[in-house]
Amino acid sequence: MTIPSENVRPAPLSADTTGVLRLPDQILFGAGSVASVPNLVQRHGSRALICSDPTMARTSTFLSLVEELQSRGVKVAVFAQGVPEVPLTVIGAAVQEARAFGPDVIVGFGGGSSLDLAKATALLITHPGPLSRYYGENLVPGPVCPLVAIPTTAGTGSEVTPVAVVSDPERLLKVGVSSPYLVPTYAVVDPSLTLGCPQVVSAHSGADALAHALESLTAGRRTPNWGEELPVFVGTNRLGRTLALEAVTAIASSLRRVVSDPADESARTSMSYASLCAAMSFGSAGTHLGHALQYSVGAATHTSHGLGVGLLLPYVLEVSRSAREADLLAVADALGVPSGSATDDRVTAVIDEVQSLFTDIGIPRSLAEIGADRAQLPAFAAQTSTFARLVQNAPVPADESLLLAILEAAWDGDRTRLSAQAGSR
Ligand SMILES: NC(=O)c1ccc[n+]([C@@H]2O[C@H](COP(=O)([O-])OP(=O)(O)OC[C@H]3O[C@@H](n4cnc5c(N)ncnc54)[C@H](O)[C@@H]3O)[C@@H](O)[C@H]2O)c1
Ligand SMILES: [Fe+2]
Known part of the structure; x- marks a missing residue:
């Protein structure tokens, strides 16, 4: 179904007065928690399809998991042909295997690409395809x-x-x-x-996590219409805010460390x-x-999702600061920004710190460095302006000219021109 635009109306920018969280039935976090998977699987039956990729399906943890499931009498099928940025052909092959096998439960084991493969497979063995009928928001008709x-x-x-x-x-x-029905039943996060x-991958996926925290914290503030089906993304809100702040604190203390010392277990735990x-x-x-613009940038430059959203984040925060100063100040301590300076300087220091964190983990500062063609920027802005779900979730009105300004500043690696532009808007 389509969501009527009046479903979410603008609210005063004063405070977060509402909250929405949609979560798995259980979230299990901690080293060794993967051992809980057989119990969770058996709650739903005795046939499990595991979606993964060739690298992860060779790991000893994966093989032990399969062995443990089988030793409990669970029939296991493995689809291990996942690839980064999973294409429809791979999903089609997984669905074919799933239909032939008839799983009671699907397990996704791997990075975001394998988990998204598992979600798409769970969707298409429950509801008719093609997948394209569900592109967008709230179009999945029921549980998967x-x-x-x-x-x-x-x-x-x-x-x-x-x-x-x-x-x-x-x-x-x-x-x-995007649909609440795609929230997994169980999340087992074993750092x-x-x-x-x-x-x-640690650097790019870590940058993605910081972009999730800071974009969700600075997303538009809207009052849900509780009597209607809510949009999937409701804007920043009180319940998510606490989690986003917690994420920034953990990332500030551990992202550089997981990149410089991949064997640092405490940093790995903190990043998970x-x-x-x-x-x-x-x-x-x-x-x-940032997430809206990355779609065009990533397609044109063949760079990862995490690299793109990380590179763009400081520029996006720069245009968001006028509307969301208090939220950026709220993360200053977490990011180790010294107190005592004037508000404006402190917000600048927050964004500087985000940029320097990314520089330290190898994320380039400019779109030019990742091979984006300057002449293509207007086309990127035009494409991005059609992603209403993300663009309308911004804290400031983001027309095509603002999107182009962000891209041009990011191409040059020069954030300061955006502060000048914000002043004149
Ligand atoms: N569904 C969502 O909410 C959501 C959110 C953000 C991004 N994404 C999507 O997730 C995808 C990116 O996922 P990702 O960054 O997790 O990477 P990925 O799943 O694409 O994996 C990248 C590579 O890292 C390897 N890898 C993963 N974990 C490993 C490990 N522990 N040891 C050795 N190799 C390992 C994989 O085999 C793969 O080759 C993108 O398609 C992005 O659009 C989805
Ligand atoms: Fe992301």
């Missing part, structure tokens, strides 16, 4: 096959979100299915599974926790301009 989501990266938070992002060869950009995560908290927040609040 029970899902256990086990992340092996710390960043996307797909284990708790209502979203599956896929690549459709008929579309230039990646597409998303020890991220220990083998390559440095670049941060990713989980950030996703619990954005899964209901939503993200906004």
